Amino acid sequence: MDTAGFLVLLLSSSFLFEGNCLDDSGPKSESSELCPSDIDSVLRQMSAALSAQQVEINHMQEGIRQLKEENRHLLQENQENKVEIRQLQEENQAMRTEVDSLLNNDKAQEAALERLQTSSSVTEHKVEALTHDKTVWQVAFSAALVDFRSQSFGPDDTDTTLVYKHVVANIGNAYNPQTGIFTAPVRGVYHFHVHIFELFGGSHYAIVSLVKNGTKMVTAWEVHSSGHGSSSNSMSVLLEAGDEVYVVLWRSARIFDDTDHRNTFSGHLLFTV
Numbered sequence: 001m002d003t004a005g006f007l008v009l010l011l012s013s014s015f016l017f018e019g020n021c022l023d024d025s026g027p028k029s030e031s032s033e034l035c036p037s038d039i040d041s042v043l044r045q046m047s048a049a050l051s052a053q054q055v056e057i058n059h060m061q062e063g064i065r066q067l068k069e070e071n072r073h074l075l076q077e078n079q080e081n082k083v084e085i086r087q088l089q090e091e092n093q094a095m096r097t098e099v100d101s102l103l104n105n106d107k108a109q110e111a112a113l114e115r116l117q118t119s120s121s122v123t124e125h126k127v128e129a130l131t132h133d134k135t136v137w138q139v140a141f142s143a144a145l146v147d148f149r150s151q152s153f154g155p156d157d158t159d160t161t162l163v164y165k166h167v168v169a170n171i172g173n174a175y176n177p178q179t180g181i182f183t184a185p186v187r188g189v190y191h192f193h194v195h196i197f198e199l200f201g202g203s204h205y206a207i208v209s210l211v212k213n214g215t216k217m218v219t220a221w222e223v224h225s226s227g228h229g230s231s232s233n234s235m236s237v238l239l240e241a242g243d244e245v246y247v248v249l250w251r252s253a254r255i256f257d258d259t260d261h262r263n264t265f266s267g268h269l270l271f272t273v
């Protein structure tokens with residue numbers, strides 16, 4: 001109950017008791033005075049109400065104090081949460097950095113692996129090439145002109161390429177017995193030899209040249225008026241892969257061959273360069 005309420009109570013009490021006062025001396029008088037016992041009673045009630053109100057105020061103050069305390073706690077907790085959040089954020093950042101560096105590491109490893117694979121495949125190719133070298137770069141051939149009969153070659157109006165049909169050896173298949181042409185399979189120094197034979201009668205001569213790619217390099221030459229004649233020549237020459245070497249019978253010249261194989265063309269790879 002508030003203070004205004006007490007005042008109303010006080011006033012109404014004084015009117016209520018006005019003129020109805022019982023005093024000790026006798027029956028009730030008609031006086032307008034407030035009886036002291038009534039005032040006492042009102043004051044006692046007021047005092048009791050006031051002290052009840054004080055208790056209530058104390059309670060409220062205690063409540064406010066508790067709320068303030070709680071608020072302080074919450075603020076502190078909030079502060080602590082903020083700190084924790086910052087720490088978590090920092091931790092998160094650190095983890096991100098670590099993941100980044102791991103990813104980078106991964107990339108570096110991938111690159112290294114790629115390099116290894118490349119170098120491994122290069123090595124494989126080298127090994128393959130070396131193995132290849134061993135089988136292909138063994139080059140040697142010898143061939144004679146005729147296979148199974150006696151035959152004269154020339155005289156003709158032009159230089160003609162001789163096709164040595166009787167193959168004695170053709171290691172590496174660089175010599176072609178269909179065309180008479182030797183094709184270098186690899187850059188290197190090669191040695192070639194040609195030998196010719198002729199049965200002379202009349203005014204013939206026997207002349208052949210070793211030709212490299214259309215250029216006469218060396219010539220075997222024999223002129224007789226009668227009887228047998230033979231000649232030879234040879235060369236060591238640097239060839240590029242694909243270069244061709246063959247024997248050309250000169251225009252108007254003549255040679256003779258039979259199964260004794262007196263006309264031969266030979267070539268060997270000495271070494272690659």
Ligand SMILES: *[C@@H]1O[C@H](CO)[C@@H](O)[C@H](O)[C@H]1NC(C)=O
Pocket residue numbers: 213240242243244
């Ligand atoms: C020689 O002739 C062959 C076949 O025509 C050709 O492949 C090669 O390049 C020629 N070599 C040179 C040095 O001209």
